[in-house]
Amino acid sequence: MELPPSHFPAARAAAVAVGYLRYLRGGPGRGLQLREVRSARRQDIDDVGHKYYLELELEDVLDKGSTVNCTAEVLYHLGSKTSAPDVQVTVQGELRSTEQADKEFYNRIRSLEKELEAENIPGFILVPDSHGNVPPELEPIHLLAWAASGYVIWQNSTENTKFHLAQVKHVKQVNPIISLKVKAVFHRSQEEAAGFSIEKTKSSGSFAPQIRQ
Amino acid sequence: MESFLVFLAVLGVTSTEQLFVGDQVLRVTARNEEQIALLRVLGEQEELQVDFWRHPNIPGHPVDLRVPFPNLQGVKKLLDFRNFSYSIMIEDVQIYDWMDVLVEDHPKLVSKIQIGQSYENRPLYVLKFSTGGSNRPAVWLDTGIHSREWITQATGVWTANKIAQEYGQDPSVTAILDSMDIFLEIVTNPDGFAFTHSSNRLWRKTRSINAGSRCVGVDPNRNWDAGFGGAGSSSNPCSETYHGPHAHSEKEVRAIVDFIRAHGKVKSVISIHSYSQMLLFPYGYRRAPAPDHQEMNELAKKAVSDLAAVFGTKYTYGSIANTIYMAGGTTIDWAYDNGVKYSFTLELRDSGRYGFLLPSSQIVPTATETWPALLDIMVHVLEHPY
Numbered sequence: 071m072e073l074p075p076s077h078f079p080a081a082r083a084a085a086v087a088v089g090y091l092r093y094l095r096g097g098p099g100r101g102l103q104l105r106e107v108r109s110a111r112r113q114d115i116d117d118v119g120h121k122y123y124l125e126l127e128l129e130d131v132l133d134k135g136s137t138v139n140c141t142a143e144v145l146y147h148l149g150s151k152t153s154a155p156d157v158q159v160t161v162q163g164e165l166r167s168t169e170q171a172d173k174e175f176y177n178r179i180r181s182l183e184k185e186l187e188a189e190n191i192p193g194f195i196l197v198p199d200s201h202g203n204v205p206p207e208l209e210p211i212h213l214l215a216w217a218a219s220g221y222v223i224w225q226n227s228t229e230n231t232k233f234h235l236a237q238v239k240h241v242k243q244v245n246p247i248i249s250l251k252v253k254a255v256f257h258r259s260q261e262e263a264a265g266f267s268i269e270k271t272k273s274s275g276s277f278a279p280q281i282r283q
Numbered sequence: 284m285e286s287f288l289v290f291l292a293v294l295g296v297t298s299t300e301q302l303f304v305g306d307q308v309l310r311v312t313a314r315n316e317e318q319i320a321l322l323r324v325l326g327e328q329e330e331l332q333v334d335f336w337r338h339p340n341i342p343g344h345p346v347d348l349r350v351p352f353p354n355l356q357g358v359k360k361l362l363d364f365r366n367f368s369y370s371i372m373i374e375d376v377q378i379y380d381w382m383d384v385l386v387e388d389h390p391k392l393v394s395k396i397q398i399g400q401s402y403e404n405r406p407l408y409v410l411k412f413s414t415g416g417s418n419r420p421a422v423w424l425d426t427g428i429h430s431r432e433w434i435t436q437a438t439g440v441w442t443a444n445k446i447a448q449e450y451g452q453d454p455s456v457t458a459i460l461d462s463m464d465i466f467l468e469i470v471t472n473p474d475g476f477a478f479t480h481s482s483n484r485l486w487r488k489t490r491s492i493n494a495g496s497r498c499v500g501v502d503p504n505r506n507w508d509a510g511f512g513g514a515g516s517s518s519n520p521c522s523e524t525y526h527g528p529h530a531h532s533e534k535e536v537r538a539i540v541d542f543i544r545a546h547g548k549v550k551s552v553i554s555i556h557s558y559s560q561m562l563l564f565p566y567g568y569r570r571a572p573a574p575d576h577q578e579m580n581e582l583a584k585k586a587v588s589d590l591a592a593v594f595g596t597k598y599t600y601g602s603i604a605n606t607i608y609m610a611g612g613t614t615i616d617w618a619y620d621n622g623v624k625y626s627f628t629l630e631l632r633d634s635g636r637y638g639f640l641l642p643s644s645q646i647v648p649t650a651t652e653t654w655p656a657l658l659d660i661m662v663h664v665l666e667h668p669y
Contacts, residue, residue, distance in 0.1 A: 076606065077601065078605065078608050080605055099298055103635065104634065106597060198640045198642070200479075201639050201642065201643050202640040202641050202645075225353055235635075235638075236638055237485065239482075
């Protein structure tokens with residue numbers, strides 16, 4: 071059945087799809103967010119659950135003029151409180167490459183690591199601060215945490231929730247692997263708060279996040 | 284005095300800084316005449332752009348000065364060097380101070396009234412914009428009912444300044460104020476607002492103590508007597524959407540209810556929240572469309588289009604229940620069910636990237652784009668008396 075794209079049920083399913091995509095494709099050089107739900111449809115599958123078919127228009131926050139179109143399918147399993155929705159997302163066209171930005175970020179963190187060891191100061195930072203400020207050098211970490219939060223949002227979503235990342239409370243660089251321990255506050259339906267801890271690890275090369283909640 | 288002036292020369296010239304972006308208001312107490320004189324000299328240094336909200340006059344009386352962000356460090360060093368005692372005013376006190384300035388600057392248009400007190404006994408102030416008459420039909424605006432939604436109180440301040448500025452200049456504002464009054468409550472939840480500064484930036488509710496529970500506060504946007512206790516509100520005091528022990532239990536809500544009832548001619552209620560970029564109208568407590576759905580939908584469509592025309596910001600619109608979620612006990616449902624036909628809720632920027640923690644650089648753009656939407660609603664109210 072067709073769903074009005076501007077209404078809540080479509081937006082809720084879209085949030086899961088975008089969270090999932092952010093986890094897969096987001097990183098310090100790419101922050102994908104939803105601009106608009108173009109169309110939405112729901113299919114009730116007996117003994118299985120509710121499946122949403124979505125056409126979404128996204129943008130990269132680092133490239134505001136850009137438009138990324140994608141289609142997504144979100145299946146909420148019937149009566150399930152423990153299994154995450156099944157999500158499939160297909161991006162139309164190519165996403166802008168962030169290889170250069172990722173490499174720079176990786177090298178910067180590697181070099182930082184030495185400094186931190188020397189000064190023995192763990193990096194505890196609130197991102198953003200109360201006034202929404204993110205220091206420029208922390209913006210890639212903010213985006214990385216936002217990407218990781220997509221995983222948490224996907225894994226914990228049900229047809230009764232709509233999670234958003236509210237604030238990154240702690241980002242700690244843990245030696246020797248580059249691992250960012252992120253403690254974040256999430257908002258469910260913009261109201262309820264829930265806390266999760268994410269550990270996102272990266273070895274040299276591409277991002278293959280391992281996320282522990 | 285010479286060393287004082289030399290020090291100031293080092294600070295250099297600054298560009299015009301907008302209010303909000305890191306500016307602070309300092310409350311300084313001058314102990315003697317010499318310190319009063321020093322403060323006056325400070326005020327005369329143009330490049331510092333220090334702006335007195337309370338002027339240096341008599342020793343022992345507080346002097347309030349707003350210091351633009353780039354000059355903060357320098358000014359504070361100066362004050363320390365000269366042994367001034369000062370404190371940084373927290374924002375709701377700043378806003379109350381600024382209100383007095385606005386009233387002073389526009390005595391024929393703006394007045395400040397108190398409609399009650401919060402749970403923690405903070406005054407609940409409302410700005411009244413009126414060009415006279417007696418008991419004219421009125422528009423009610425409120426911001427900051429959910430304390431963490433800082434973009435809303437800031438937008439309230441900007442909008443108040445704008446209204447005062449535009450009366451006599453802009454034909455729509457002038458037409459509106461020539462026949463109607465505007466009431467604007469900016470810090471609708473001052474206890475919550477203070478708490479977001481002192482303890483928990485993400486606090487939403489009031490700060491009332493819940494009997495028998497360790498959890499504090501009631502959701503002031505679930506506490507109204509319209510579908511009270513229904514879907515989308517919680518009976519658990521620890522919940523962010525706790526509706527409270529009974530409708531209008533919260534003093535902050537009761538004060539508005541009593542005001543609107545006593546006034547008798549409020550024709551529109553616009554309650555401003557953040558975030559998610561939406562313009563909503565009743566109902567939240569039921570899915571069935573309100574009798575005036577069609578008209579409100581058309582008006583919302585126009586307002587949202589005029590908002591988008593400013594910077595391209597996309598808003599969705601519709602009834603609360605359909606567009607956002609079912610919610611019992613909301614402000615605008617109560618207003619609508621009590622005769623206020625044009626009741627709207629705005630959810631300002633953004634759509635989730637920063638959420639409640641919207642950077643202050645977005646305050647002026649947000650307020651600027653919201654202004655035409657507010658005007659559209661107020662003009663419609665003016666042109667459709669009932």
